[in-house]
Amino acid sequence: MNNRTFEQRLEILADSAKYDVSCSSSGSNRRGAPGGVGSTAVAGICHTWTADGRCISLLKILLTNACIYDCAYCVNRRSNDIPRAAFTPAEVVRLTMDFYRRNYIEGLFLSTGVTRSADHTMEQLIAVVRKLRDEERFNGYVHLKIVPGADPLLVAEAGRYADRVSVNIELPTRQSLALLAPDKPRESVIAPMRQVSGLIASAREERKKSRTAPQFAPAGQSTQLIVGATPESDREIVTLAEGLYRRLDMRRVYYSAFVPGSSDRRLPALPTPPLLREHRLYQADWLLRFYGFAAHELLDEERPNLDMRFDPKSDWAVRHLGLFPVEVNSVEYEVLLRVPGIGVRSAQRIVAARRHARLGEAELKRLGVVLKRARYFLTAGGRYLGGIRLDGATLVARLLAPERRPARLDQLELFPETPDASALTGEL
Amino acid sequence: MTACYRYDGTLEGFLCALALCLESGGGEAEFLRPGAESGAGLFAGVPRDVVTERETALRFRERFVTAVSRDAFATLRYAFHSEAAGVEELLWRYVLAGLKQGKRLERMLAQEPVCTVNRLARAVSHEAHRFTGFVRFREVAWPVGDSWGEGDGEKGTTFLYARIEPAVDILAFIAPFFTERLNDRDWMIHDLRRSQAAVFNRETWRLVREVELTSPPGYTADEEVCSRLWRSYFQRMAIPERHNPRLQQQLVPLRFRAHLVEFGGEES
Numbered sequence: 162m163n164n165r166t167f168e169q170r171l172e173i174l175a176d177s178a179k180y181d182v183s184c185s186s187s188g189s190n191r192r193g194a195p196g197g198v199g200s201t202a203v204a205g206i207c208h209t210w211t212a213d214g215r216c217i218s219l220l221k222i223l224l225t226n227a228c229i230y231d232c233a234y235c236v237n238r239r240s241n242d243i244p245r246a247a248f249t250p251a252e253v254v255r256l257t258m259d260f261y262r263r264n265y266i267e268g269l270f271l272s273t274g275v276t277r278s279a280d281h282t283m284e285q286l287i288a289v290v291r292k293l294r295d296e297e298r299f300n301g302y303v304h305l306k307i308v309p310g311a312d313p314l315l316v317a318e319a320g321r322y323a324d325r326v327s328v329n330i331e332l333p334t335r336q337s338l339a340l341l342a343p344d345k346p347r348e349s350v351i352a353p354m355r356q357v358s359g360l361i362a363s364a365r366e367e368r369k370k371s372r373t374a375p376q377f378a379p380a381g382q383s384t385q386l387i388v389g390a391t392p393e394s395d396r397e398i399v400t401l402a403e404g405l406y407r408r409l410d411m412r413r414v415y416y417s418a419f420v421p422g423s424s425d426r427r428l429p430a431l432p433t434p435p436l437l438r439e440h441r442l443y444q445a446d447w448l449l450r451f452y453g454f455a456a457h458e459l460l461d462e463e464r465p466n467l468d469m470r471f472d473p474k475s476d477w478a479v480r481h482l483g484l485f486p487v488e489v490n491s492v493e494y495e496v497l498l499r500v501p502g503i504g505v506r507s508a509q510r511i512v513a514a515r516r517h518a519r520l521g522e523a524e525l526k527r528l529g530v531v532l533k534r535a536r537y538f539l540t541a542g543g544r545y546l547g548g549i550r551l552d553g554a555t556l557v558a559r560l561l562a563p564e565r566r567p568a569r570l571d572q573l574e575l576f577p578e579t580p581d582a583s584a585l586t587g588e589l
Numbered sequence: 590m591t592a593c594y595r596y597d598g599t600l601e602g603f604l605c606a607l608a609l610c611l612e613s614g615g616g617e618a619e620f621l622r623p624g625a626e627s628g629a630g631l632f633a634g635v636p637r638d639v640v641t642e643r644e645t646a647l648r649f650r651e652r653f654v655t656a657v658s659r660d661a662f663a664t665l666r667y668a669f670h671s672e673a674a675g676v677e678e679l680l681w682r683y684v685l686a687g688l689k690q691g692k693r694l695e696r697m698l699a700q701e702p703v704c705t706v707n708r709l710a711r712a713v714s715h716e717a718h719r720f721t722g723f724v725r726f727r728e729v730a731w732p733v734g735d736s737w738g739e740g741d742g743e744k745g746t747t748f749l750y751a752r753i754e755p756a757v758d759i760l761a762f763i764a765p766f767f768t769e770r771l772n773d774r775d776w777m778i779h780d781l782r783r784s785q786a787a788v789f790n791r792e793t794w795r796l797v798r799e800v801e802l803t804s805p806p807g808y809t810a811d812e813e814v815c816s817r818l819w820r821s822y823f824q825r826m827a828i829p830e831r832h833n834p835r836l837q838q839q840l841v842p843l844r845f846r847a848h849l850v851e852f853g854g855e856e857s
Contacts, residue, residue, distance in 0.1 A: 193769035214836025517696035524699035
């Protein structure tokens with residue numbers, strides 16, 4: 162399968178890798194070292210965006226797209242008739258360095274299909290990163306996939322070279338996993354996650370004692386869930402994500418709208434990927450991580466799915482109108498964060514600025530706080546910013562109403578009888 | 590009467606002008622870049638030429654940092670590089686407010702001139718961050734035909750050359766970033782709009798003004814291969830079912846694309 166040109170193989174392996182949605186290059190802060198190439202930026206850097214609006218930050222590539230498993234949702238499943246290809250470790254290293262030096266990428270995201278066994282595959286991945294780190298002295302970002310079922314010793318070695326490691330859960334429940342990925346028992350996914358979580362925590366402890374202690378995956382671990390391939394509700398997904406964040410100290414859970422393409426009878430026939438649902442799940446995910454929300458506040462048994470009409474925070478606020486409006490000059494930071502339309506930055510600015518001066522509507526605007534939605538939930542200096550008080554139903558209507566712009570007025574003519582103004586300037 | 594100062598257009602020069610301003614009592618002031626005309630018309634004073642001295646600039650920085658904070662000075666520096674019309678006068682008011690209010694300046698987010706200065710600084714820092722991702726180095730054989738005029742390298746080596754056209758002056762912010770990241774190659778980032786370049790010789794970088802190419806850069810054979818691979822990789826990474834060019838354009842506005850290899854920029 163390797164008699165194709167390098168470029169053809171690159172295309173095949175890129176095609177096979179693109180469905181993994183993890184893209185970030187953040188969470189690791191390493192300065193460049195003399196004699197080495199590269200550094201990492203803690204906020205991550207996006208280098209470009211493809212025609213679907215997703216960013217390219219890392220060179221996301223598979224070592225091989227041949228796979229012994231037959232997971233129904235996966236483009237690389239054994240039974241799928243697609244061209245197969247493979248790279249050697251040296252080829253991946255060369256490509257990474259060439260792209261990195263030209264500033265195309267922040268680093269490497271290396272994944273692979275499973276060949277022979279989980280251990281053998283994991284060893285192959287580690288060989289690439291070891292070469293990159295030890296021979297090329299590469300200091301940039303590396304995200305490495307952990308192969309489910311790989312030996313714990315190999316997992317421990319992977320984390321010493323990589324900035325971030327990930328194992329994909331893919332499906333939220335045990336039943337779905339058994340149905341669509343019969344070769345991957347849930348334990349083989351959860352066990353390495355637990356192990357990585359423990360290793361990260363202990364490496365962090367060691368670093369507190371000694372600054373020269375070896376790091377283990379300094380950018381933490383992430384995982385991915387496919388949305389829409391199985392009948393789970395948003396509540397199950399968000400609750401699972403909350404558990405991963407709280408118990409396994411996961412950095413990110415990615416949600417991937419299921420892209421239909423296979424005629425497998427176990428999969429639903431969707432006309433298009435559920436992109437809006439994916440978007441709402443990300444919004445809910447942000448509320449869990451940065452806004453102090455708990456999963457049970459967003460969704461419960463009566464309402465197992467997110468409202469597709471507006472964002473989960475507005476949805477929550479409309480259901481808790483009794484708590485609003487709040488006074489922008491005195492309310493705690495945690496409550497400010499719960500006001501629809503106010504994000505972390507706005508809340509921080511408000512808290513800093515109000516220590517110096519009382520804030521009114523003009524001051525809020527000067528701070529850059531967007532009041533489009535927030536005004537209905539705020540008072541400033543005792544004055545309600547939303548105009549008239551609204552009950553729930555009218556407020557929902559107002560929030561949903563498209564931006565009301567005055568009908569475009571026709572330009573007043575200076576010389577209405579002149580048929581074409583440009584005739585005056587001699588352009589005709 | 591508005592005092593009028595003519596400085597050399599650099600941050601260092603501007604800091605010296607500010608120091609001079611403070612010395613002479615600190616009233617209304619106007620600052621002129623080289624070639625600029627005073628806007629005060631009839632009421633304009635005779636412009637005083639400001640001598641740029643590193644020591645004066647450093648002393649002024651120290652004074653401002655002690656009085657306010659390191660962050661406030663960083664904000665001033667970012668805002669200065671926005672090159673916005675009247676930014677010097679705005680920063681002069683910012684400095685006066687800072688020396689008067691001290692550490693409270695940073696909390697005056699909702700007051701002028703702080704909020705405008707912050708807004709400008711944010712815009713510059715955002716643009717600089719974008720270009721840490723958007724700079725595209727291309728490998729150039731060096732020297733090609735006539736030499737570049739700057740530096741003296743061995744014959745037959747290669748170096749990395751990038752062109753950018755940022756909306757604001759960001760070279761001073763991104764050059765240290767690339768110095769740390771790519772320290773094993775010579776490189777040059779050329780700001781076409783301002784005809785200046787950051788040049789790195791594997792040890793330090795320096796800013797060179799009035800840079801102009803005498804001939805088009807001669808890309809190496811490796812460069813052609815590599816940029817072709819990158820283009821085809823870039824094409825392949827898009828998922829057709831999620832096609833969303835509007836979102837793409839929001840994230841990579843057209844003004845950046847002229848120099849991005851993957852968008853067909855600088856097709857040679």
